[in-house]
Amino acid sequence: MCGIIGAIARRDVQPILLEGLRRLEYRGYDSAGLVVLDPGGALRRERAVGKVEALARRLAERPLAGQLGLAHTRWATHGGPTEANAHPHLSGDDIAVVHNGIIENHQALRTELEARGYTFTSDTDTEVIAHLIMDTCRQGLDLPEAVRRVGHRLQGAYALGVVRRDDPDRLVAVRQGSPLIIGLGIGEHFIASDIQAMLPVTQRFIHLENGDIAELTRDEVRILDADGHAVTRPVSESALTAAAADRGRFRHFMLKEIHEQPRAVAETLEGRLTEDGVPEGLLGPGSEDLLARVRSVQILACGTSYHAGLVARYWIEGLLGLPCRVEVASEFRYRRHAVLPDCLLVTISQSGETADSLAALRQAGEDDYLASLAVCNVPESSLVRESDLVLMTHAGPEIGVASTKAFTTQLVALFLLTLALGRHHGLDADRRRTFAQHLRALPAALEKVLALDAPVERLAMTLVDKQHALFLGRGAHYPIALEGALKLKEISYIHAEAYPAGELKHGPLALVDADMPVVVVAPNNPLLEKLKSNLEEVRARGGHLMVFADDVTALGGDGGIQCLAVPPADDWLSPIVHTVPLQLLAYHTAVLKGTDVDQPRNLAKSVTVE
Numbered sequence: 213m214c215g216i217i218g219a220i221a222r223r224d225v226q227p228i229l230l231e232g233l234r235r236l237e238y239r240g241y242d243s244a245g246l247v248v249l250d251p252g253g254a255l256r257r258e259r260a261v262g263k264v265e266a267l268a269r270r271l272a273e274r275p276l277a278g279q280l281g282l283a284h285t286r287w288a289t290h291g292g293p294t295e296a297n298a299h300p301h302l303s304g305d306d307i308a309v310v311h312n313g314i315i316e317n318h319q320a321l322r323t324e325l326e327a328r329g330y331t332f333t334s335d336t337d338t339e340v341i342a343h344l345i346m347d348t349c350r351q352g353l354d355l356p357e358a359v360r361r362v363g364h365r366l367q368g369a370y371a372l373g374v375v376r377r378d379d380p381d382r383l384v385a386v387r388q389g390s391p392l393i394i395g396l397g398i399g400e401h402f403i404a405s406d407i408q409a410m411l412p413v414t415q416r417f418i419h420l421e422n423g424d425i426a427e428l429t430r431d432e433v434r435i436l437d438a439d440g441h442a443v444t445r446p447v448s449e450s451a452l453t454a455a456a457a458d459r460g461r462f463r464h465f466m467l468k469e470i471h472e473q474p475r476a477v478a479e480t481l482e483g484r485l486t487e488d489g490v491p492e493g494l495l496g497p498g499s500e501d502l503l504a505r506v507r508s509v510q511i512l513a514c515g516t517s518y519h520a521g522l523v524a525r526y527w528i529e530g531l532l533g534l535p536c537r538v539e540v541a542s543e544f545r546y547r548r549h550a551v552l553p554d555c556l557l558v559t560i561s562q563s564g565e566t567a568d569s570l571a572a573l574r575q576a577g578e579d580d581y582l583a584s585l586a587v588c589n590v591p592e593s594s595l596v597r598e599s600d601l602v603l604m605t606h607a608g609p610e611i612g613v614a615s616t617k618a619f620t621t622q623l624v625a626l627f628l629l630t631l632a633l634g635r636h637h638g639l640d641a642d643r644r645r646t647f648a649q650h651l652r653a654l655p656a657a658l659e660k661v662l663a664l665d666a667p668v669e670r671l672a673m674t675l676v677d678k679q680h681a682l683f684l685g686r687g688a689h690y691p692i693a694l695e696g697a698l699k700l701k702e703i704s705y706i707h708a709e710a711y712p713a714g715e716l717k718h719g720p721l722a723l724v725d726a727d728m729p730v731v732v733v734a735p736n737n738p739l740l741e742k743l744k745s746n747l748e749e750v751r752a753r754g755g756h757l758m759v760f761a762d763d764v765t766a767l768g769g770d771g772g773i774q775c776l777a778v779p780p781a782d783d784w785l786s787p788i789v790h791t792v793p794l795q796l797l798a799y800h801t802a803v804l805k806g807t808d809v810d811q812p813r814n815l816a817k818s819v820t821v822e
């Protein structure tokens with residue numbers, strides 16, 4: 213999604229803005245732009261379609277400098293990815309605006325502004341904001357007041373950065389639905405969509421609340437809340453450094469993040485395991501009483517996080533016997549649903565800013581849930597702040613658009629939740645103790661599975677020139693097949709679909725021929741015999757099987773089958789271990805195809821619009 217960075221300083225901000233844009237690239241975008249107020253008092257802008265590097269080349273040819281400026285990476289919504297549609301948008305040569313989000317009533321506002329003589333140079337909803345602010349300033353109002361009044365006319369979700377030529381010592385920022393953070397420096401201040409963009413210049417941040425308007429000068433930050441009252445928001449210190457978003461020795465962030473999984477899982481477990489399971493109060497003081505009252509669970513999430521929820525259903529129903537529903541947040545938010553009795557609402561999100569998940573949480577707030585619990589990777593996110601209870605994953609920043617370590621740490625957190633519920637719902641101390649031991653062994657098991665990198669790369673060589681692939685799994689490994697298929701299509705652009713293996717003969721078998729690779733997640737569990745019959749159905753039709761199994765000898769290996777031995781794991785935790793080879797398969801296939809692995813086309817890391 214769009215990324216914003218802005219700065220007001222006593223030094224040239226252009227290099228800060230450009231570096232900020234590079235650090236926002238992971239969010240997904242298709243054009244970039246930058247504006248500064250130059251020493252002569254003019255707003256000077258440069259924009260380019262494509263990568264930030266294209267903008268950097270323009271700036272090398274036509275340098276810009278100034279001590280106040282805004283920059284933006286745009287992920288096209290209203291109007292194609294053209295230079296004219298790239299931000300910042302100007303009104304005349306006086307107002308510059310960068311915007312993340314969508315203005316739903318932009319068409320009516322555009323018609324009104326055109327009637328009053330404003331000329332539009334883009335197809336975007338954002339240009340409306342620039343002209344509206346200009347129009348309001350012309351009534352004699354200062355920039356913060358004009359922005360505040362314009363905010364009342366905008367419908368939708370947005371974060372804005374605004375500067376005015378005639379107001380060289382002020383940058384105005386607004387948060388309404390889309391994330392925006394202030395970075396605090398010494399004699400300089402910044403705004404950005406996430407802290408990554410500001411880490412080279414500060415580690416002190418203020419997270420704006422919805423409806424806040426901030427006025428930044430070089431020495432001061434003033435914030436008004438939605439009612440226009442001056443407010444003080446807490447300052448947080450981040451332990452992250454600029455190097456946290458470094459690829460290190462890895463060719464791509466995705467590969468780095470795949471390899472970080474043993475450590476990320478260990479950090480998610482840190483301090484959360486006792487001799488017989490998880491400590492009391494895992495979800496905070498008083499949470500045990502609540503967990504004892506839970507009689508059902510409703511999980512809401514999108515994409516990869518939804519897949520984590522699907523695995524958790526097998527755990528919560530299979531180990532505890534508690535009814536558990538899982539639903540894609542974008543569906544849940546728009547339908548009438550029946551609430552299960554004494555239901556714990558669980559939302560799962562890496563970013564904590566996914567618009568559909570947030571809307572679903574807010575929608576559920578009107579219903580009779582016992583409490584809401586966020587499983588999330590970003591402590592300051594909206595989802596965390598709006599939930600009653602929180603279970604953080606400690607994956608560290610995930611930069612690759614394709615989620616990897618966020619997923620496995622979500623699974624670990626959800627297993628911890630299962631153990632916490634289990635204390636009150638029939639999971640005896642012996643079983644909890646055994647699971648705690650298996651969890652302690654998980655980082656080492658993940659290290660072992662990473663050693664499959666080279667053989668998986670060889671498998672990828674047979675996948676790279678295919679157009680389609682099927683993924684199969686059974687039980688809790690079916691969501692892992694779904695996740696494997698999502699990873700492959702996301703970054704290699706190969707069309708991939710996942711099915712519960714038993715569904716094969718109910719339709720998808722018709723697709724199977726020599727050109728249809730079938731990737732199978734085949735752990736050695738009670739369903740293996742059933743799965744083997746499904747593999748035979750594929751083999752009999754000349755299909756090409758790629759099987760990830762922890763007991764390859766059980767599969768029989770001749771003709772049409774490539775087996776890869778995955779280190780064995782406890783059956784309940786095996787979905788976590790089996791995730792990794794599928795991530796590697798997608799990664800190597802994408803690298804062989806030469807796609808943009810970390811920033812796949814059309815996708816955004818944090819989906820902050822509907």
Ligand code: AGP
Nearest residue numbers: 515516517561562563566614615
């Ligand atoms: C996964 O690879 C994707 N990037 C995507 O499906 C993602 O999981 C989804 O958009 C939800 O994001 P969230 O976890 O930040 O809410």
